[in-house]
Amino acid sequence: MTAAIGDIVAITTGVKYVVLGFSGNPIGGTDARLIRPDGNGRFTGFTKDASGLIVVQSPSFETGERVSVD
Template sequence: MTVAVGDIVVSGSGLRWCVLGFVGNPSGGQDAKLIRKNSEGTFTGLQKDAEMLIPVETPVFESGDAVTIDGFKGTYMSRDGDVARIMLEPRRRQLSSGGFVEIEAGVARASFALLVVQNRSPL
């Protein structure tokens, strides 16, 4: 079974990873670039032969689902290939001068794999 960007997989270590993308390898096959959150909340990545991965889940987001991307709350809109479209909620940002600036709602494009990593637990 083949895997795609955004799929949750297991490698030889038994840890769950998300497929971030694919690159060619020296033997003519494809390696999958994998990503997951580590215990510090940052990301860890590695590269494995795509044929050696065991698919666990193909995450699906429905239009209107509440999501978070890079700490910003929003609503999932759609997916175009490896990119997700998210309507970010309006927010305030504090300026160094002590004032605030209002940021209106807007559409953001984000890696579908990063959306999965940040919104599916545990990963």
């Protein structure tokens, strides 16, 4: 299954993140921007090759619905 914006995904370490968006990379692939709470009231995030993501959950959202990462 391919990840989409808003999906909860796991990376190879098993840590879960939320997909914020996608962008192209220099080698012609797609990178995903990922974010997760760090436990100190802040967020940590990074960019990872989208093909290496494991979709854990795909929540559904309505257009204009307020969404939070937690």
